[in-house]
Amino acid sequence: MVKWMEENSAMQFKPVPLPDYHPTTEGVSIGRTLLTEEYDGRHLGPRIKDVRYVLQGLSVFGSMQADPSELAYLTKPFTSFNNLSKCVHKLGRYAVDLLLYGKGVMMANGNALVGRLLHTCISENVELWKDSPAVRTILEDEKITGLLVSKGGEQNVKLGARKGVVLATGGFGRSIEAQNFSPHIWSAQPRANVGDGKRMGFESGAIFPPQNPINGILAPISLLHLKDQVRRYPHFAIDRSKPGSIIVGPNGRRFANESGPYQEFVSILHQRDIKEAWFIGDKTFLRKYGMGMALPWPYPKWRLLRQGYLVKASTISSLAEKINVPQSALEKTVGECNANARKGIDPDFGRGGNIYDNFYGDPTVKPNPNMGQCVEPPFYAVKIHPGDVSTTWGMMVNEDAQALDSAGNPIQGLYAVGNDQNSVMRGQYPGGGSSIGPGMTFGYRAGMHLAGKTL
Numbered sequence: 086m087v088k089w090m091e092e093n094s095a096m097q098f099k100p101v102p103l104p105d106y107h108p109t110t111e112g113v114s115i116g117r118t119l120l121t122e123e124y125d126g127r128h129l130g131p132r133i134k135d136v137r138y139v140l141q142g143l144s145v146f147g148s149m150q151a152d153p154s155e156l157a158y159l160t161k162p163f164t165s166f167n168n169l170s171k172c173v174h175k176l177g178r179y180a181v182d183l184l185l186y187g188k189g190v191m192m193a194n195g196n197a198l199v200g201r202l203l204h205t206c207i208s209e210n211v212e213l214w215k216d217s218p219a220v221r222t223i224l225e226d227e228k229i230t231g232l233l234v235s236k237g238g239e240q241n242v243k244l245g246a247r248k249g250v251v252l253a254t255g256g257f258g259r260s261i262e263a264q265n266f267s268p269h270i271w272s273a274q275p276r277a278n279v280g281d282g283k284r285m286g287f288e289s290g291a292i293f294p295p296q297n298p299i300n301g302i303l304a305p306i307s308l309l310h311l312k313d314q315v316r317r318y319p320h321f322a323i324d325r326s327k328p329g330s331i332i333v334g335p336n337g338r339r340f341a342n343e344s345g346p347y348q349e350f351v352s353i354l355h356q357r358d359i360k361e362a363w364f365i366g367d368k369t370f371l372r373k374y375g376m377g378m379a380l381p382w383p384y385p386k387w388r389l390l391r392q393g394y395l396v397k398a399s400t401i402s403s404l405a406e407k408i409n410v411p412q413s414a415l416e417k418t419v420g421e422c423n424a425n426a427r428k429g430i431d432p433d434f435g436r437g438g439n440i441y442d443n444f445y446g447d448p449t450v451k452p453n454p455n456m457g458q459c460v461e462p463p464f465y466a467v468k469i470h471p472g473d474v475s476t477t478w479g480m481m482v483n484e485d486a487q488a489l490d491s492a493g494n495p496i497q498g499l500y501a502v503g504n505d506q507n508s509v510m511r512g513q514y515p516g517g518g519s520s521i522g523p524g525m526t527f528g529y530r531a532g533m534h535l536a537g538k539t540l
């Protein structure tokens with residue numbers, strides 16, 4: 086798939102030396118993950134306006150995106166002339182983009198993937214319809230032959246399909262049903278992913294397996310409440326994993342390895358029924374690594390403090406009072422963590438004891454790149470919740486992404502990919518790209534099958 090995409094589309098990937106997330110599992114490896122190369126959205130011409138904004142909170146100054154390779158200079162602008170000049174160049178480009186397009190158009194990560202796919206569709210003259218949700222599949226002679234679409238205020242616009250229909254509506258993370266798994270407010274999933282594909286598949290006779298052990302891709306989420314919107318920040322690893330952070334529950338005590346994979350970290354929150362936890366760091370931590378939407382120095386923090394996203398106090402005891410956790414418990418936790426950090430050993434949760442933890446740690450910190458002291462006032466806290474970024478429960482399909490009926494036979498003309506298809510990992514998340522990787526692979530296989538090509 087990767088080779089084919091690079092040869093036949095605008096997609097360009099680059100490897101990331103990220104270890105698999107469970108380093109003690111048999112067959113574990115490093116560097117399976119691919120990241121999309123940055124993409125200059127100016128190539129999309131006027132269609133750049135059709136690409137959604139990157140999740141607010143994951144961008145800087147509103148909509149400036151950054152590739153992980155840029156973090157080295159963006160987080161340390163004043164450490165060398167080279168870093169400073171790259172920052173100035175990046176900011177200059179962003180300012181021009183804002184004037185011309187109203188947003189940053191140098192696309193990175195998932196947004197670059199979208200940009201490159203859209204670029205390919207435009208160059209291949211694929212007709213794209215916006216704001217035109219598919220409503221129902223058309224079933225004729227036991228074959229799916231098209232879709233009914235709502236378009237421009239007109240209901241039931243008929244769209245014929247010579248070969249078939251691929252359901253790819255992103256799962257059901259914003260449906261009412263999904264609230265059984267976690268409230269929408271803690272979900273960073275796109276608002277339109279309300280389970281239309283799941284419903285259309287069900288109505289077409291597709292079957293669903295028993296629910297997965299985990300039905301979502303889970304991530305700790307912090308929220309910034311603004312007058313007219315809520316911004317969400319998924320704390321995947323980049324801040325949470327750094328040395329000097331501590332995450333405590335409402336009782337002021339740690340409950341997990343802060344540097345552990347997000348799926349497992351949030352599963353522990355669920356197991357312990359913790360709805361609110363506190364991500365804590367000191368002045369040095371915030372300045373060096375940032376905490377969620379509060380970016381490292383020199384990015385300003387005053388607004389986030391005023392908005393209540395970031396809580397600040399001069400002592401651990403007064404921080405405990407402000408965040409409403411028992412003072413003595415929090416002081417005890419911080420004291421223990423500081424003593425453990427000096428030794429570099431976390432006897433309770435084994436933090437920093439494997440290559441996955443270390444990947445997101447700070448290699449300059451010894452003896453444990455994931456453990457540091459929290460001693461320098463003022464102290465800060467950010468509230469986090471057990472959130473999610475995807476659902477994983479979907480239709481049963483075969484190796485070509487054809488949806489299966491209750492007898493296990495493919496439904497002619499019906500395919501399901503992405504989150505509309507049941508997770509091939511059954512909801513586990515063994516490494517970076519465990520959702521988009523299978524999504525693209527089965528999308529590719531569905532495309533080849535539709536084109537009558539055997540793989």
Ligand SMILES: Cc1cc2nc3c(=O)[nH]c(=O)nc-3n(C[C@H](O)[C@H](O)[C@H](O)COP(=O)(O)OP(=O)(O)OC[C@H]3O[C@@H](n4cnc5c(N)ncnc54)[C@H](O)[C@@H]3O)c2cc1C
Pocket residue numbers: 140143195217218219220253254255256273274275277278279281282302319474475476502503504505517518519520521522524
């Ligand atoms: C912040 C964040 C970071 C992530 N990072 C990673 C990562 O690093 N690696 C990884 O593998 N996964 C990651 N994920 C998860 C991943 O992005 C999703 O699982 C993946 O995009 C799902 O792909 P999809 O095609 O199924 O759905 P989506 O990409 O959500 O696309 C579905 C589309 O269908 C549209 N739609 C919905 N209903 C209809 C309808 N009735 N008719 C027509 N269109 C409809 C929606 O508007 C949406 O545009 C991340 C998610 C988030 C939120």
